[in-house]
Amino acid sequence: MRIVASYSIKGGVGKTTAAANVAWLAAESGHRVLLWDLDPQGGATYLFRVRPKVKGGGEALVSGKRDLHDAVKASDFDNLDLLPSDFSYRNLDLLLDAEKKPTRRLGRLLDGMADEYDVVVLDCAPSVSLVSEGIVRAADLVLAPLVPAPLSVRTLDQLRSFIDAAKGPAPDLLAFLSMVDRRRRLHRDLTEQLPKENDDVAATAIPMASVVEQMGVRRSPVVAWARTSPASVAYRSLWDEARLHAKV
Amino acid sequence: MHEQDSSQSGRSCRPNFSLTHSRRAVVHRSGIYLRSSIVHVAFRGPGVAAEFVVDETVGPSCVDVLTDALPVRVDSHHIERRVWFDTHDWRLFRAGLQLEQHLRKRESWLVLSNLDGRRISRQPIGRTAVTPDDLPDGATRELIGVRALLPRVVATGPVQVLSVLGPEEKTVARIVLEGPTTVRDGTPVGMRARVESLRGYDKHAARVCRTLDAIPGFGPAKEPLFESVLRAAGLHPRSFRSKPDLEFTPRIPATQAFAGTLTQLREIVRGNVDGTLRQLDTEFLHDLRVTVRRTRAVLKFAHGTIAEDIRTKYAVELKWLADQTSLSRDLDVYLLGFDDLVSHVNASGELEPFREQLTRHCKRAHAALNRALRSERFAALLDGWQNELAVAGPAERPVIEVADDLLSRAWKRVAKRGDAITDDSPAEAVHDLRKRCKELRYLLEFFGSLYGADARSEAVSELKLLQDILGEFQDAEAQRLSVHENAVELANAGTPAATLIAIGRLEHHLQLRQDAARAEVADRWHRFNRKHNQRLFARMVTSR
Numbered sequence: 001m002r003i004v005a006s007y008s009i010k011g012g013v014g015k016t017t018a019a020a021n022v023a024w025l026a027a028e029s030g031h032r033v034l035l036w037d038l039d040p041q042g043g044a045t046y047l048f049r050v051r052p053k054v055k056g057g058g059e060a061l062v063s064g065k066r067d068l069h070d071a072v073k074a075s076d077f078d079n080l081d082l083l084p085s086d087f088s089y090r091n092l093d094l095l096l097d098a099e100k101k102p103t104r105r106l107g108r109l110l111d112g113m114a115d116e117y118d119v120v121v122l123d124c125a126p127s128v129s130l131v132s133e134g135i136v137r138a139a140d141l142v143l144a145p146l147v148p149a150p151l152s153v154r155t156l157d158q159l160r161s162f163i164d165a166a167k168g169p170a171p172d173l174l175a176f177l178s179m180v181d182r183r184r185r186l187h188r189d190l191t192e193q194l195p196k197e198n199d200d201v202a203a204t205a206i207p208m209a210s211v212v213e214q215m216g217v218r219r220s221p222v223v224a225w226a227r228t229s230p231a232s233v234a235y236r237s238l239w240d241e242a243r244l245h246a247k248v
Numbered sequence: 249m250h251e252q253d254s255s256q257s258g259r260s261c262r263p264n265f266s267l268t269h270s271r272r273a274v275v276h277r278s279g280i281y282l283r284s285s286i287v288h289v290a291f292r293g294p295g296v297a298a299e300f301v302v303d304e305t306v307g308p309s310c311v312d313v314l315t316d317a318l319p320v321r322v323d324s325h326h327i328e329r330r331v332w333f334d335t336h337d338w339r340l341f342r343a344g345l346q347l348e349q350h351l352r353k354r355e356s357w358l359v360l361s362n363l364d365g366r367r368i369s370r371q372p373i374g375r376t377a378v379t380p381d382d383l384p385d386g387a388t389r390e391l392i393g394v395r396a397l398l399p400r401v402v403a404t405g406p407v408q409v410l411s412v413l414g415p416e417e418k419t420v421a422r423i424v425l426e427g428p429t430t431v432r433d434g435t436p437v438g439m440r441a442r443v444e445s446l447r448g449y450d451k452h453a454a455r456v457c458r459t460l461d462a463i464p465g466f467g468p469a470k471e472p473l474f475e476s477v478l479r480a481a482g483l484h485p486r487s488f489r490s491k492p493d494l495e496f497t498p499r500i501p502a503t504q505a506f507a508g509t510l511t512q513l514r515e516i517v518r519g520n521v522d523g524t525l526r527q528l529d530t531e532f533l534h535d536l537r538v539t540v541r542r543t544r545a546v547l548k549f550a551h552g553t554i555a556e557d558i559r560t561k562y563a564v565e566l567k568w569l570a571d572q573t574s575l576s577r578d579l580d581v582y583l584l585g586f587d588d589l590v591s592h593v594n595a596s597g598e599l600e601p602f603r604e605q606l607t608r609h610c611k612r613a614h615a616a617l618n619r620a621l622r623s624e625r626f627a628a629l630l631d632g633w634q635n636e637l638a639v640a641g642p643a644e645r646p647v648i649e650v651a652d653d654l655l656s657r658a659w660k661r662v663a664k665r666g667d668a669i670t671d672d673s674p675a676e677a678v679h680d681l682r683k684r685c686k687e688l689r690y691l692l693e694f695f696g697s698l699y700g701a702d703a704r705s706e707a708v709s710e711l712k713l714l715q716d717i718l719g720e721f722q723d724a725e726a727q728r729l730s731v732h733e734n735a736v737e738l739a740n741a742g743t744p745a746a747t748l749i750a751i752g753r754l755e756h757h758l759q760l761r762q763d764a765a766r767a768e769v770a771d772r773w774h775r776f777n778r779k780h781n782q783r784l785f786a787r788m789v790t791s792r
Contacts, residue, residue, distance in 0.1 A: 028372075029371070029372065030369065030370065030371025030372055032369065048418075049416045049417065049418035050418065051415070071448075072447055072448060073446075073447060073448035073449070074446035074447040074448055074449065076411070076418065076419040079369075079370060081447060219416075
């Protein structure tokens with residue numbers, strides 16, 4: 001089982017859309033995929049039309065009172081299941097902190113899913129916290145969206161430092177430019193430069209597109225209903241890069 | 249619930265409306281449970297809540313009926329060709345699995361499910377025939393082993409997938425309408441409605457089942473679609489046998505028992521001829537060869553039961569057939585184990601000319617075997633086997649008397665040869681002991697039903713331990729001699745010295761293997777010949 005975490009320190013950069021599309025693409029290629037929505041806002045859960053509720057909340061899951069398997073919900077798509085968000089995830093830091101070896105807890109919980117899933121995609125809340133440390137520790141690949149802005153390089157550096165500082169074996173990092181508006185010169189320049197200058201930045205950039213925004217209206221990954229749109233093509237290409245890094 | 253084998257015939261698919269998820273005890277890393285001979289599979293994709301047979305009167309308006317009864321949306325509607333793959337000996341079916349290729353206009357999927365349709369995996373695949381390499385590594389591939397995947401049954405028909413919608417239009421269950429289905433070389437199968445439960449939404453699926461059950465024209469299916477398709481095609485995987493399945497009562501005439509045994513053996517030979525000719529996989533020839541060997545043993549045991557002239561005639565013919573298969577099978581075994589053998593001498597590159605020579609020899613041997621299997625002599629043997637050999641003669645002794653005699657004598661023969669084995673006995677003596685052990689094993693197989701099941705199975709497993717070491721010794725010797733012969737041939741053909749040196753290392757390795765086995769023979773014999781086993785065999789014959 002390989003674990004891909006869609007993670008960024010910043011919010012609103014396209015983590016959830018990346019997680020949803022990548023999970024769908026992995027499932028489409030025949031892998032058994034679990035998407036765990038760890039964000040208390042429940043964006044991915046909403047996209048897949050699942051009720052954002054886990055019986056017993058995050059506490060029951062983290063403490064082991066409730067088995068992760070029992071909280072899983074099927075999505076509308078073959079091979080793709082969802083572990084829904086719950087509003088109690090806002091306290092996940094505190095819940096983890098109450099456990100022994102808190103940064104290893106998420107990984108341990110996911111170990112129990114290895115017989116059922118080939119790929120787990122984690123949709124993470126934006127933060128630098130104990131949860132993020134646990135996610136980085138559990139993941140084989142951190143997929144990190146970057147918005148094309150002068151501060152992107154700094155964000156990338158912070159992310160690298162955060163991953164390097166995390167305990168245990170460091171996961172692979174694959175950053176990618178997200179919400180790229182090719183009409184803007186700065187976006188075009190960064191899209192060209194960053195992958196050239198950084199091995200851990202994907203060659204693929206995800207365009208700013210109305211179809212991506214419509215995901216929230218259609219409540220389905222764009223790759224499922226606008227297969228030939230530039231955004232879908234870009235997500236496909238991103239998944240091709242990501243699965244090589246994650247050895248899926 | 250889902251770990252239970254559902255392969256019992258006649259099982260009703262009537263919904264019980266109480267769906268639960270439970271989880272496993274022993275889990276293989278691929279997610280497939282291995283317990284006894286059944287492969288149990290972790291819950292993966294949609295489970296089957298129930299299957300319904302749809303009456304012809306409802307058939308054409310089925311979607312309208314369902315739309316009126318439930319909040320459904322038609323997701324897809326297409327003509328689908330389904331090809332079920334399995335090995336010749338139904339390894340997947342016997343493990344509680346079905347492997348289907350779903351071919352639609354622009355897509356093709358490979359679907360692995362439980363026999364009741366509970367899906368384990370679904371992956372895109374090309375439109376060509378499926379091979380084991382198309383499956384991910386894991387228990388299913390291990391289960392298939394060296395056997396080829398063969399298209400066992402093909403069915404074509406319309407498939408409509410309906411999503412049952414819950415709150416916020418989330419799909420909470422699916423109804424798959426299949427059929428009417430045309431089965432190649434079989435009779436049609438009527439329309440079915442399969443209710444699939446989705447993980448976390450079991451109650452919804454149960455509700456859908458209740459609704460369908462109440463609709464006139466929908467009746468519970470007595471068996472899953474796959475089983476209906478198999479029956480429509482006249483296939484009966486449960487009755488497949490790779491060796492005779494014999495049940496005798498003690499007082500039936502021995503002539504009748506032998507005739508029944510020979511009839512079954514002939515059918516097994518016939519069932520393996522086509523696969524051997526086409527070289528679909530190496531097991532066809534193996535099973536054919538083993539069955540011929542068993543038949544020869546039966547003929548030997550039939551001394552005094554089958555007329556002597558007939559027995560002699562077919563002993564000659566069966567020896568001829570066995571001889572035809574020897575070289576091909578030896579070379580098959582050689583090539584199958586070649587990589588493993590080579591790994592012991594660390595010389596894969598240097599031994600390629602050797603592998604190429606073996607491959608050439610193997611092709612020639614199979615061509616010669618094919619000529620034999622297409623010959624009039626073989627056709628006459630099969631005809632005579634049915635019309636002359638497997639015919640019960642006048643009843644004389646009951647089978648139990650014959651079996652007792654044969655078992656006593658076979659045990660004594662084994663004991664005599666085994667007692668004479670010392671560390672210095674020649675290879676021929678070990679080989680002779682091996683042949684006597686084989687005879688005893690065949691007798692236990694043929695007449696096992698006459699003796700207590702526990703005693704029989706204990707006797708066979710004790711004997712097997714001894715046979716394993718004798719076989720290891722014999723195989724190593726045969727391979728070593730063959731290596732030597734091949735080395736001479738390669739040397740004459742001007743093969744590079746590096747190859748010949750590597751072959752020398754291989755021969756040495758085989759000699760070490762043979763020596764190791766030889767050193768163990770006496771110990772294994774003493775273990776086998778202990779008082780406990782002597783009493784076991786004595787009891788088998790006297791305790792009825």
